[in-house]
Amino acid sequence: MSMGLVFIAIGVGTASLVLGLALFTALTVRRAETLAPPIGCFIEVDGARLHYLDRGTGPVVVLVHGLGGNLRNFYGLVDELATTCRVVAVDRPGSGYSTASGEHPTLSDQAAIIARFLGRLGLDRPLLVGHSLGGALALALALDHPDCVRALVLISTLSHVERVPPAIFKSLEIRSPALRWFIAWTLMVPLGKLAQLATLKAVFAPELVPESFAVESGAALGLRPDSFIAASKDMMTVGHDLAIMAPRYPSLAIPVDVIFGLQDPILDYRAHGERLVATLPHARLQLIEGGHMIPITIPGQIVDWIKQAALRKAPASTIFTPRPRMSDMKTRS
Numbered sequence: 001m002s003m004g005l006v007f008i009a010i011g012v013g014t015a016s017l018v019l020g021l022a023l024f025t026a027l028t029v030r031r032a033e034t035l036a037p038p039i040g041c042f043i044e045v046d047g048a049r050l051h052y053l054d055r056g057t058g059p060v061v062v063l064v065h066g067l068g069g070n071l072r073n074f075y076g077l078v079d080e081l082a083t084t085c086r087v088v089a090v091d092r093p094g095s096g097y098s099t100a101s102g103e104h105p106t107l108s109d110q111a112a113i114i115a116r117f118l119g120r121l122g123l124d125r126p127l128l129v130g131h132s133l134g135g136a137l138a139l140a141l142a143l144d145h146p147d148c149v150r151a152l153v154l155i156s157t158l159s160h161v162e163r164v165p166p167a168i169f170k171s172l173e174i175r176s177p178a179l180r181w182f183i184a185w186t187l188m189v190p191l192g193k194l195a196q197l198a199t200l201k202a203v204f205a206p207e208l209v210p211e212s213f214a215v216e217s218g219a220a221l222g223l224r225p226d227s228f229i230a231a232s233k234d235m236m237t238v239g240h241d242l243a244i245m246a247p248r249y250p251s252l253a254i255p256v257d258v259i260f261g262l263q264d265p266i267l268d269y270r271a272h273g274e275r276l277v278a279t280l281p282h283a284r285l286q287l288i289e290g291g292h293m294i295p296i297t298i299p300g301q302i303v304d305w306i307k308q309a310a311l312r313k314a315p316a317s318t319i320f321t322p323r324p325r326m327s328d329m330k331t332r333s
Contacts, residue, residue: 036218047101056082066132070096072218076299184225261290
């Protein structure tokens with residue numbers, strides 16, 4: 001066989017492999033969305049189409065999920081909170097079933113969208129609860145839109161720049177948009193399926209992964225190309241926003257409850273809990289036994305703390321002073 005025919009055979013084989021992987025990915029997306037369909041409503045907010053769940057009556061609590069997640073991640077909290085509160089859980093722009101127009105929004109851009117979302121629903125200064133990266137978004141919203149939120153509950157929250165990302169998130173560390181797209185549509189699904197159990201064990205450590213998690217949390221949605229791309233972009237851009245946010249933390253005039261698991265393997269409570277609380281004028285830190293996924297592993301305790309914060313009255317002396325937004329402070333290329 002001539003070298004020309006060899007190269008042709010290799011090219012055809014490679015193209016067939018890529019096409020096969022893309023088809024497998026498309027079938028996986030269809031199955032994931034069948035297993036975990038939208039469970040809430042949709043609303044258009046400045047070009048973003050947000051998926052959200054709205055349950056119960058009473059003091060308003062808004063739940064914001066973390067990296068690569070979706071609103072189903074709060075399945076252990078929503079029903080119990082809804083017995084005494086109005087609970088609104090939202091897919092972050094670009095995550096879950098929420099979409100965003102144009103470029104994937106940065107943390108500050110997502111905060112602006114969520115602030116307008118709160119206004120569209122007529123939610124008057126709710127309690128904002130964020131888990132992990134969702135906590136970073138909650139902080140961004142409180143800094144840039146202080147009149148939109150009454151208090152924060154931050155659970156296992158990313159609050160400062162992580163110079164080296166946790167090992168389980170290394171696959172998201174992709175700078176090239178083209179390479180990110182190629183991996184999302186070819187390698188992500190088969191490799192993600194192979195590594196899924198190990199990844200979940202690492203995220204939940206030292207606690208066990210609940211049997212209910214795979215189905216109830218909509219974990220399969222994270223294998224979709226759009227979810228992978230959004231998570232990669234979130235991880236690659238969040239450090240820039242956090243570097244701008246951190247010096248502004250002392251300006252937060254609202255109550256902030258910070259909850260961390262002492263054995264959290266993803267975000268260390270000293271670097272992100274104690275360090276954050278030390279800079280906030282009205283914050284308190286609650287350290288408990290557990291890992292990063294405490295909203296799922298010990299939902300009862302988390303619900304109790306959220307309810308207490310929701311029923312707590314904001315200080316009457318709280319005065320909001322307009323401050324520069326992150327989007328105004330950073331240099332755009």
